Amino acid sequence: MNYLKEIWASRELLANLTLRDIRGQYKRTIIGRLWSLVNPLAAMLIYTLVFSFIIRVQPDPGDPSGLDIFAVWLLCGLLPWNFFAMTVQTSMGSIIANTGLVQKVYFNRLVLPLASVGAIGFNWLFEMGVLLVTLVLCGAFVWPWIPLVALTMVILAAFATGIGLMLSIANVHFRDTQYLIGIVMQIWMYLTPVIYPINLMQAQSDRIGTIPGTGFTLIDLYRLNPMERFVEIFRNLLYDNRWPDGGTMLYVTVAALLSLVLGLWVFRSNERKLAEAL
Amino acid sequence: MTIEYLPLDASADTGVAVRVDHVNKRFRLYHERNQSLKSAIMRRRKSVYEDRWALRDVSFDVPRGSTFGLIGSNGSGKSTLLKCLTKIYWPESGTITATGRVAGLLEVGSGFHPELSGLENIYLNGSILGMSRKELDEKRDDIIEFAGVGAYIDQPVKNYSSGMYVRLGFAIAINVNPDILVVDEVLAVGDAEFQEKCRQKFADLKQQGRTVILVSHSMDLVTQMCDHAAWLQNGEVRAVGEAGPVIDGYLGFVGGGSR
Structure with a gap:
């Protein structure tokens, strides 16, 4: 409880550090914050060309929205994924990036990873705003779903923060972490139905049947991945315009709470030794 | 091992701004350190290290309203002590109690x-x-x-x-x-x-x-500004009290003892 109070007391510092990251990020560029959009757009073009035009992956049309545009379908999953991956990577490096501060000034160290979550979240908000406009222009009826989208964004941010907190500590002790995580994130992305629809996975799972000796099917294991659930929820809300499955909502909420509590606990039990370990 | 900052309450002021009580601070000097996962897993043994006590049983009081100098040669533990006072390092044992707002x-x-x-x-x-x-x-x-x-x-x-x-x-x-x-x-x-x-x-x-x-190597500055001082040598307090005698002791040590 005391710890939460301390975090609350640092809220101004958190806001200032987040602003530092946001303001400093695109200084001295000509197009400024638009750079935040260029990355997902480039990824969208590449994936659409390769997966839709060349490999001919066909996700089901939005039900009931009736949308049938691969690029839009892709973005509904890609933007949350990118936020997750960027948040984990940046908060993981946030302690090391601020070595000078940590060794010279005392403040609640938790604000460093949290500020990077905030700065990336700010960009994500901007990206999601552009996506909403696109969806409306394409004929989706997204307005009623916006509150639920916002809620899911908060839950995803909590999930990513928890993982980032654990990794930021690990990275101070073993710098291998950042390189390892770069690879893990790539694998994780392909284990999540971001650029292909889950029904392709479902078809393979049905073909193989139950995995011998376990009683599970491939899809059961595949769906343990919380990011799979997040992507499903975002697509339900944004692309299909329908209620996500209640069990799935519960699953991601529990996963996010576990991740956040564990992350805070790991961070808290190590933060006093950070200045020496750096 | 605690570092505590208490709120300053004028009516209950004991006249002590900071109490440093039996503080010990250790650094590990690694000879073979597992700095990567590979070495931690492949070598399957713990790192080899040597403990160096940067502060050994350091105790003193800083009177409220004083300008307090910390003096001593390089590597005597002055900066480590400052970092403990400002919560950047945490001592292995002992307590530091500061009454009032601390800024480093x-x-x-x-x-x-x-x-x-x-x-x-x-x-x-x-x-x-x-x-x-x-x-x-x-x-x-x-x-x-x-x-x-x-x-x-x-x-x-x-x-x-x-x-x-x-x-x-x-x-x-x-x-x-x-x-x-x-x-x-x-x-x-x-x-x-x-x-x-x-x-x-x-x-x-x-x-x-x-x-x-104040930590300084400039004895002129300490003489000019400080009314109290503590002299650290190899992580231990050699003298503490009124600035004059402490500084004289240190200068005598530097001038005579070590050369």
């Missing part, structure tokens, strides 16, 4: 963002040092004036001369107006005029009954 001035301008303007950095750095937005709104003009960077305050700090950079950092820190200010040899920055300003500011703080703890 171990490095000026840490946390400045080079692309942000001087004014933006005042708010950023001030909040890192624990000032609220409201306080900063009140003090920003004082800070700008003290630093003497008025005309450049809207410029990114990367365009500042190194002197201006340091002066701005110092001006922010000194305006935290802590009950206890912990300073590490930063007075050696800036031109003669700025140093004079700093000296004046320290005198003001003293007048207001605030406590300053």
Whole structure:
């Protein structure tokens, strides 16, 4: 409880550090914050060309929205994924990036990873705003779903923060972490139905049947991945315009709470030794 | 092992600003350290290290309102002690109890963002040092004036001369107006005029009954400013008390004993 109070007391510092990251990020560029959009757009073009035009992956049309545009379908999953991956990577490096501060000034160290979550979240908000406009222009009826989208964004941010907190500590002790995580994130992305629809996975799972000796099917294991659930929820809300499955909502909420509590606990039990370990 | 900052309550003031009680601080010097996962897993044994006690059973009281000098040769543990006082390091055992608001001035301008303007950095750095937005709104003009960077305050700090950079950092820190200010040899920055300003500011703080703890190698400075002092040697307290005798003891040791 005391710890939460301390975090609350640092809220101004958190806001200032987040602003530092946001303001400093695109200084001295000509197009400024638009750079935040260029990355997902480039990824969208590449994936659409390769997966839709060349490999001919066909996700089901939005039900009931009736949308049938691969690029839009892709973005509904890609933007949350990118936020997750960027948040984990940046908060993981946030302690090391601020070595000078940590060794010279005392403040609640938790604000460093949290500020990077905030700065990336700010960009994500901007990206999601552009996506909403696109969806409306394409004929989706997204307005009623916006509150639920916002809620899911908060839950995803909590999930990513928890993982980032654990990794930021690990990275101070073993710098291998950042390189390892770069690879893990790539694998994780392909284990999540971001650029292909889950029904392709479902078809393979049905073909193989139950995995011998376990009683599970491939899809059961595949769906343990919380990011799979997040992507499903975002697509339900944004692309299909329908209620996500209640069990799935519960699953991601529990996963996010576990991740956040564990992350805070790991961070808290190590933060006093950070200045020496750096 | 605790470091506690208690709120200052004038009626219950014991006259002790900081109590350092049997503090021990250890550093591990690694001969073979598992710094990567590979070495940790492949070697399947623990790192080989040697313990070095940077502070051994250090105890003393800093009287409220005093200017307290910490002196000693290089590697005697002065800076480690300062970092313990400011909660950057945590001692292995012992307690440090500070009554009142503590601000550390171990490095000026840490946390400045080079692309942000001087004014933006005042708010950023001030909040890192624990000032609220409201306080900063009140003090920003004082800070700008003290630093003497008025005309450049809207410029990114990367365009500042190194002197201006340091002066701005110092001006922010000194305006935290802590009950206890912990300073590490930063007075050696800036031109003669700025140093004079700093000296004046320290005198003001003293007048207001605030406590300053100062680490310095300059015996002239310590003699001039401090009324109390502690002499550390190899992590242990050799002498503590009124500044004069402690400084004489240290100078005698440096002049005679070690040569």
